[in-house]
Amino acid sequence: MAESKIVQACLILIGNELLSGRTQDKNLAYIAKGLNEQGIQLGAAHVIPDVPDTIIDLINKARAEYDYVFTTGGIGPTHDDITSECVAAAFGVGMYQDAETVALMTERVEARGEVMNDARLRMATFPEGAVLLKNEISAAPGYKIENVFVMAGVPRIMQTMFDEAKKHLDGGSKVLARGLAMDLGEGTIADALTALQDRYPDIDIGSYPQMRDDRRFMVSVVLRGRDAEQLDQAHAETMQAMRDLGGNPVEEDPETAQASAEPE
DSSP states (O other): OOOTOOOOEEEEEEEEHHTTTOOOSSSHHHHHHHHHTTTTTEEEEEEEEOOOHHHHHHHHHHHHHEEEEEESOOOOOTTTOOHHHHHHHTTOOEEEEEEHHHHHHHHHHHHOOOOHHHHGGGGGEETTTTEEETTTTTSSEEEETTTTEEHHHHHHHHHHHHHHHHHOOOOOOOOOOOEEEESSSSHHHHHHHHHHHHHOOOOOEEEEEEEESOOOOEEEEEEEOOHHHHHHHHHHHHHHHHHTTTTTOEEEEEGGGGOOOOOO
């Protein structure tokens, strides 16, 4: 694998409940972090409603532009779970019922004293050409078709499907991160960060103001890039630039940095 190989993915979060605010998404961060561990950068994320044309159009656009596409939501048993039908339409294929999945789901359903019905059978119906992604929690699998991975919206179930999806991914060079935090405001450090960004165009430099638990106002700076040596050099220069401005920067785990809703 070439060191400079860049692989990008797009995430499509499907569901009216996300757009209405009834459900808070918990999948984006998990997927983004998991992809980065595989050497895949999440290049875009979209939240869209349960509207067939919207789903179909975006899937076709995304699968042409990105190496991988992941969708969450809309593969349950109810009338508004239309993702699979939309994926089939996007690829121009029919749908089929997987006998092994039907048998496994029937066994699970009957063990609970319930009856397998047409609604539940929807979760055993997939676009032709789909490769199934096992789901040990509810037995109803997700699936992949070409470079599109279709997963449930329920976080715990999505995570089991995503773990299966990783077996089919070919990543590139990982994005590395270094962080620091200081007691200077963004207005004070803005020009210095601009100059550093100009010096290191291949590194993404972001600043994130936040109020800490001890009520101190701090700014975290996170640097992300693929060249470890260059990243270390840029990080050291950023630390020194903050000292030159009168700050007291300290190294910080970049995972702890978070944007504040109330910047300076």
